[in-house]
Amino acid sequence: MPADTTAPDSEQLDLVFERLVALPPEAIWRAWTTPTLITQWFTPAPRETIACEIDLRPGGRFYSVMRSPEGQTFPNEGCYLLVEPSKRLVWTNALGPDFRPATGSPDGLIITVEITLTAEGNGTRYHAVARHATEAARQAHAAMGFQEGWGKALDQLIALMTRQQG
């Protein structure tokens, strides 16, 4: 059975990032689902993503390791929930591989992320939502710099995929 349409975003519990991007949905999808591309854009500099593993199916693993400029590493274990190529990608770190409940996350942040890609003109409407359990979790995530961080990461994705297209 297919998943229903996307749920409406909640002002109290969700953080939303949206931008019109001059890339086709397929290029953004590739950037989000290819480990060797993820390591090149996923984390705003000067932090970097130094490892990534992807098993692209509901219940499959989405693993990445972030490294700070000081050399600290932060492994992140997640699980894909919905995989609709070039349209919608949903994953969470509340679960690990095979939907197993997770033990936590390095920064204490537990989220479900939904990326929706919609062709618009010659580009893509890029809509990202981070869903939280509580208003306090949403506020903590906002204070960690959600908007700026997702903006910088998307800038890096666009630069990378524009070079790849050219």
Next chain:
Amino acid sequence: MPADTTAPDSEQLDLVFERLVALPPEAIWRAWTTPTLITQWFTPAPRETIACEIDLRPGGRFYSVMRSPEGQTFPNEGCYLLVEPSKRLVWTNALGPDFRPATGSPDGLIITVEITLTAEGNGTRYHAVARHATEAARQAHAAMGFQEGWGKALDQLIALMTRQQG
């Protein structure tokens, strides 16, 4: 993209309940996915399930309310992950509706449950797995009476659906 085959069960982290049942997979599936049936079998007597809501799709709500003989009520909020009619049903209470991270559960137990139904002879191989984040969580669930509870609930399911078939 379809989900992959079922993951192997983990001896350290999973609790497994299995039985050969003299009902077709379709009858067991109906019992698991129909609110007016769930309220008749889901909770071992003398406890009972007094309410149930089901939105049967990945990301859809699986809500039930259990009542103790003393009249205490325990609402349980969950989310479906995989819905393969008469074959496989996966849900978790680590997430709520729309895959939103959950705030907890009334008894502190966070699990992902996978029910697999396989036709065998004139009946069904009923395989249920509860996946936990840690060995401690698995042990706590076992101490709560997992095997006995799931056995009694399945007895109730069989009695109910045998009457319905007759």
